[in-house]
Amino acid sequence: MQAVIHSNEDVNWFEDAISKGLIKLFDYEDFSEMKQMVPTERRIFSNLVNSLIKLLLILEKDNYLLVMEYADNGTLRSYLEKNKNLTWEFKFKLAYQLSCAVSYLHYEGIMHLDLHSKNILIHQTSIKLADFGLSRRVNDVSEAHSEIYGILAYIDPQKLHDNTYRLNKKSDIYSIGVLLWEISSGRPPFEKVNPTSLPLLLDILGGGREKIIPDTPEVYKNIFTECWDHDPDNRPEITQVAFRLYDLYRPNIIIPEVVKPDVQSSDEQSSAGSQLIDHQNFNNIVESNTNINLFEKATKEIDSIINENLKNGKPIENNIFDYQNNHNITSQEIYNWLNDQNEPHLIFLRGCYNYYGIKTNDDYKMAFKLFEEASKQNHMLAQYYVGLCYHYGRGVMKDKELALEYFKKTADENFSSGQLRIGFYYRKKKDFNMAFHWYEKAANSGNNIAQFHLARMYKDGEGVAKDYNKAFQLFQKSAEGEHINGIAMLGYCYRNGIGTCSNKKKAIVFYQKAANLGHNRAQYILALMYESGEGVEKDYEEAFELCKKSAEGGYLEGMFTLAYYYCDGIGTNVDEQKAAEIYQKAANLGHSKSQYNLALMYENGEGVDRDYKKAFKLYEESSREVVEGAFKLGYFYKNGLGTSLNKQKAVEFYQKAVNLGHFVAKFNLALMYKTGKGVSKDYEKAFELFIESFIFIYLNYCIKEQIKI
Structure with a gap:
């Protein structure tokens, strides 16, 4: 904490503001007995004050002490500088939070009058307003603070034109317009110009504004350009701004009128400085009980999503995002609610939000800590995820034997994903009999991934006598459960007559289904079938597009074939440079055939400058697997x-x-x-x-x- 010596003028300013009730005062003695709020009290209280940096003014004799709340992500400006790849959805969220905060100030008759990105703070991923040095209620006390403060680009042009102009709510709206542009661009306005220069002032007075960033959504652009209109009468009210941003942030919900919270001046609800509705409760402060029920229902559904997706191999985080979007709930809202819960299954869910990076980025250390905490309370899924953390070394030192112990705990409770993991363990150890045993147990419990792996063992005769019919039946069950590998293998079975009659058309159907779900090998096989006209009419363009998708998914054979298509102009124009580029990517990943073909291009100067040394090196690398390389x-x-x-x-x-x-x-x-x-x-x-x-x-x-x- 830094001590600040104030002038007599500042002290008088404080005392006048306190005497008129504009700043809440607590005597030093008031802090002799302090208690921690119980979780329920804390939740209700925090919902009212979350979007404002909280201040306490403490008086000890003639000394004033200001205590300010800490914000862990610094200013909005520094946050935008560090986070260059924010999605539009997240930018809308920041903009909406800002509008809610200012909306509440205006509702209370308070104008900030010095809004810019250096005095707006970010705590975690939430907006916090700070620096009320010019706010109108305090200004009304003293005319000593009537000069132009802040940063030029954010100041109402009316004030720049006429220093006697009295800043007002529409001045805040102008600043918000500039801030919304800054959120869209990720950089401060007029950053290459001296922020206090005369040319900048004249440019702003003449209507000069920053250029719109390409791909800015039209609705969002219209909001901030209306806000920074030169004529205050043309600028919208803050509630209009908030409503329109809300439509962008959570598009299918109608926002009711702003409700002023009924805040009593009791000890539990006192807060230094003005109080502000949390941006997430802007439209539902009177519906907190409904929200709790909503979150409880949501967490149960998400818990079910995790369980089901572990069985069929679908991306868990994608399905959670889909659920949240379909129910108009944000990750941050759920995570904030989970933060105050102590039940094992909710501690586990908080761990999942960190593990999968659903809240922000992956945080494996925090995830492991939460999984371990829940697992000690015998939460089975948490035990399974502790095993995953040990297996992959996520948030803890890798220890596959310890991972196995946790998987066994869940397997003993007939948890099929735990049984499957034990099967993986023995399969890697080449103990096919034990692998088969555990795959079978998990498959019998309906685990679609286990059904797929068990089918492969029947197909290849590992740990069991080879049985194509049984393999086909298990691939079919796996596919019926929407396991993407099971779907692709059904295509393989129909194409090659494994456990069923050869049927190229059915093979196409299942390969197409798997390809549509993003299976990169299925996309590659399907491309070959379109190229050769196997089970389908020849279509080089379709073959090219499928191969391109496979390559973009990182499948090496897809990359190799795509480069070949560019070389020979199959489904596309001949482009040897593009071919060389793709061969290089695959070669860097150790693909021997790509190394050989790229070597040929360097030898002959096709698509690249002739370079025998590079060709020699690539032939050398390819010779490990490609006889032509030797x-x-x-x-x-x-x-x-x-x-x-x-x-x-x-x-x-x-x-x-x-x-x-x-x-x-x-x-x-x-x-x-x-x-x-x-x-x-x-x-x-x-x-x-x-x-x-x-x-x-x-x-x-x-x-x-x-x-x-």
């Missing part, structure tokens, strides 16, 4: 391309390619045995290799020309 290394060593000439190395890599069945490598190796370059001359070996390579070449020629042998 052959090319032999060729590069033989001719000294991208590396030093080395005949022995050439023989070594040609031999590696020959061992993997590369017949052109056989021909080249035969030449080296014939000439004795890099290897001792051996005509018999050379003749043997020539014969094998010629037979292969002749057979290929006959097949190509459809010549009967």
